[in-house]
Amino acid sequence: MEAGFDGVEIHAAHGYLLDQFLKDGVNDRANDAYGGSLANRCRLALEVVAAVAGEVGAGRVGVRLSPYTEHMDATDSDPDALGGNMARELGRLGVLYLHAVEPRMVRPYERGETRHSLRPMRDAFGGTFVVAGGYTREDGDRAVAGGYADLVAFGRVFLANPDLPRRFQLGAPLNEYDRKTFYTADPVVGYTDYPFLDDLPK
Template identity: 65%
Template sequence: MRVVQLEVSCGRQSSKTRVVLAPLTRQRSYGNVPQPHAILYYQQRTTKGGLLIAEATGVSDTAEGYKDTPGIWTNEQVEAWKPIVHGVHEKGGIFFCQIWHVGRVSNSRFDGVEIHGAYGYLIDQFLKDQVNDRTDKYGGSLENRCRFALEVVQAVVDEIGADKVGIRLSPFASYSEAPDSNPEALGLYMANALNKFGILYCHVVEPRMVKLGEKFETPYSLRPMRDAFKGTFIVAGGYNREDGNNAISTNYADLVAYGRIFLSNPDLPRRFEIDAPLNKYNRDTFYVPDPVIGYTDYPFLPTDV
């Protein structure tokens, strides 16, 4: 079974490939303004009907935690995003802008918005019981800890409509020292609670983590969340071609998001389709400010392959 060229209905959006570009912070938006070189970067990774999720984008001047990450709180930033979105549309892609606030980590012509509720940033800090020590209605019980995240979802849905909203969650992860004592219960509660909004998708990071080429398996599974959530379910976290095919063939997920290997293989869906070798990514160039090196200079397959 191929990962690509399989149609999935996503509300009013329609993705014709199961391969999704995961949101990847690249730190090349100088002064927090998206730059023209991002047009080529996203266009390179666009396939007709493919879903691209933009790098995490700040919602205010207090939301940023890292140098030269993009924002969307000023008119200048909004205008800078427009040609990027247009470039993706020109190649027939679907573009979602991931919005975030980094919380304690602090130092629309868009097709939709992905709410960043993962990785120990602001929303995740409310969700996780090991860092949320509030004693008001936003702390303590599972229902209370999830209240802020669901209020954010409601606010975004009210602004742009449920069919343009997705959310990313990482209940099993402990980024920024933000773990939870019962991640299975947390993930299942959120999956069920999100159904009342009718949002487009839920994008969840696998319990397993991949670091320096090593896979760390855990006894946890996203199957309960997948079965509970009624919309499109996206999984991410160290997937390769074989893993992705298996996730789709077993109905474990509707779509699979790829990060580092999509970064280094702008034509990843085509490589997966014909089972071609992959470029190796260079971790040293992930966050360098250069507008080309490690950004738009990864090679494509020859056209005759």
């Protein structure tokens, strides 16, 4: 907050540390309070959220979860139960929002078919619910209009379109993102070199 930010999003998704504790495919701890049962596997993530909320206020904290994804081999045998439990507990903690990755995004950048839905997580959480994962503007409009989500997050398409809200508003064409520049050390290429609408030839 001292740096001028309005809030904090805790990244508990995509195979990173907190996600590794959450998922039974990688959490093989059997002899302590952070492995084995669903409640134990969720313990660390919830303790982190509670600690951050204690510092800045729960109303300034969001959490990103991806119970259905298999990023970095972080899998779970029952992602519905995992997502539902985390959503309920985060609702009890009173965090500002829950940001969940669509079940169809099982692997990075691959949009597939699935029987799973984020609707039970939304219902269990009871607060502001943000969805992400391969959305177009039209998909996002339908998700919000149909009550599936309150907000839709855009990542790759926003990176390639620094004026994305304006493009959506105008129905303007979008820049294509260049995947091979996503994880490079260059501070410009693939990050700040995508053109704004006003920079494009008329």
